[in-house]
Amino acid sequence: MSAPSGIDASFAGRTYPATRPYEVGREELREFAAAVGATHPAHTDPVVARALGHADVVAPPTYAVKVAQLADRQFVTDPAAGIDYSRVVHGEQSFTHHRPVVAGDRLVSVLHVDAVREVRGTAMVTTRNEITTEDGEPVTTVVSMLVVRPAG
Amino acid sequence: MSSTADDGTTVAPRPTFEAAAVGDALPPRTLHVTRADLVRYAGVSGDRNPIHWDERFARSVGLPDVIAHGMYTMALAGQVVADWAGDPGAVVEYGTRFTNPVVVDHERGADVLVEGAVAARDEDTRTVRVELVVTSAGAKVLGRARAVVRLP
Numbered sequence: 001m002s003a004p005s006g007i008d009a010s011f012a013g014r015t016y017p018a019t020r021p022y023e024v025g026r027e028e029l030r031e032f033a034a035a036v037g038a039t040h041p042a043h044t045d046p047v048v049a050r051a052l053g054h055a056d057v058v059a060p061p062t063y064a065v066k067v068a069q070l071a072d073r074q075f076v077t078d079p080a081a082g083i084d085y086s087r088v089v090h091g092e093q094s095f096t097h098h099r100p101v102v103a104g105d106r107l108v109s110v111l112h113v114d115a116v117r118e119v120r121g122t123a124m125v126t127t128r129n130e131i132t133t134e135d136g137e138p139v140t141t142v143v144s145m146l147v148v149r150p151a152g
Numbered sequence: 153m154s155s156t157a158d159d160g161t162t163v164a165p166r167p168t169f170e171a172a173a174v175g176d177a178l179p180p181r182t183l184h185v186t187r188a189d190l191v192r193y194a195g196v197s198g199d200r201n202p203i204h205w206d207e208r209f210a211r212s213v214g215l216p217d218v219i220a221h222g223m224y225t226m227a228l229a230g231q232v233v234a235d236w237a238g239d240p241g242a243v244v245e246y247g248t249r250f251t252n253p254v255v256v257d258h259e260r261g262a263d264v265l266v267e268g269a270v271a272a273r274d275e276d277t278r279t280v281r282v283e284l285v286v287t288s289a290g291a292k293v294l295g296r297a298r299a300v301v302r303l304p
Binding site: 028031032035036037038039040042043049052053054058059060061062065066069070085086089090091092093094095096097099100143 | 183192195196213223230
């Protein structure tokens with residue numbers, strides 16, 4: 001049943017299958033870190049990262065959004081969900097790191113649509129991505145709230 | 153994007169949990185953001201929404217001009233915390249609301265001011281909660297921006 005925002009609220013509570021493994025590479029982390037001004041050598045030098053107790057070079061704190069976005073696409077680009085991306089504004093974002101993402105990780109994400117609320121035609125959609133290694137070790141929980149403005 | 157600590161320092165010793173006190177201020181930082189920075193972030197993050205690089209498109213959907221990715225602003229602000237902590241892997245939680253866009257002018261770019269302070273300590277987990285105030289052109293761009301950091 002579609003609300004004035006066009007979004008199908010019955011998607012709330014839905015859980016999607018785990019995404020295919022995403023392999024995190026050292027050079028990708030180097031590029032991401034440089035793009036956000038993250039200059040700490042633990043992003044680029046495995047020796048420094050290991051001295052701090054990490055298995056390999058570490059990702060900046062918001063890097064996991066890349067992995068979450070891939071999983072989110074299953075929902076936000078599903079025509080049946082009714083989300084018009086040109087009307088989407090990012091409302092809130094949070095990361096809980098059970099441990100830092102490091103190079104060499106093979107990450108999978110399980111997407112949960114936690115809530116779809118609508119107030120006067122504006123919808124608020126909350127998704128949660130539980131990112132783990134392929135073996136199921138918890139890595140990061142990523143919660144995103146998208147605001148979908150009314151059409152017109 | 154370039155960054156300078158407002159007090160002129162670039163490297164600080166890692167704070168310890170014992171020494172960290174509620175009210176301690178993090179070194180504030182002013183970050184200059186240009187369109188080129190946004191294009192670079194679009195590339196590495198995979199978020200290629202044209203509102204972040206195409207002025208004509210941004211205006212056509214009712215925005216004042218090109219705006220920065222919320223996730224880019226969040227990443228820049230988080231860097232202030234990671235640098236203070238001395239280990240980017242020490243940021244165990246990080247969340248925010250996106251309250252106003254960072255509007256990035258073609259010629260002048262935008263300046264983002266990041267300030268932060270320790271707001272709470274947790275003896276059990278040896279973590280502190282840092283609250284950030286992030287503004288651009290006088291407007292608060294991140295709301296309830298807070299990070300939980302594990303200290304040695």
